[in-house]
Amino acid sequence: MAPVRPSPGPAPSLLTPGPISSRLVLNPAPAVPYAPPTNNELVLLFQPMFDE
Structure with a gap:
């Protein structure tokens, strides 16, 4: 198989260096x-699944 040679043209834009932005938004800490959940809340939540 013949070796792959890079083309003499301009480099693809994905490989050119540039600013990187993650665009992440930090969530503020909750006030409370x-x-x-309490055991009673869990029982109320899952009881319909076990009643079937």
Whole structure:
């Protein structure tokens, strides 16, 4: 198989250096700290699945 040679033309735009932006938006911390659900809340949530 013949070796692949790069073309003498301009480099593709994807390989040219430039600014990189992740465009991520940081979420602010919630005012109220996380509280896990109580056992009663979990029972109410999953009870319909076990009633079938």
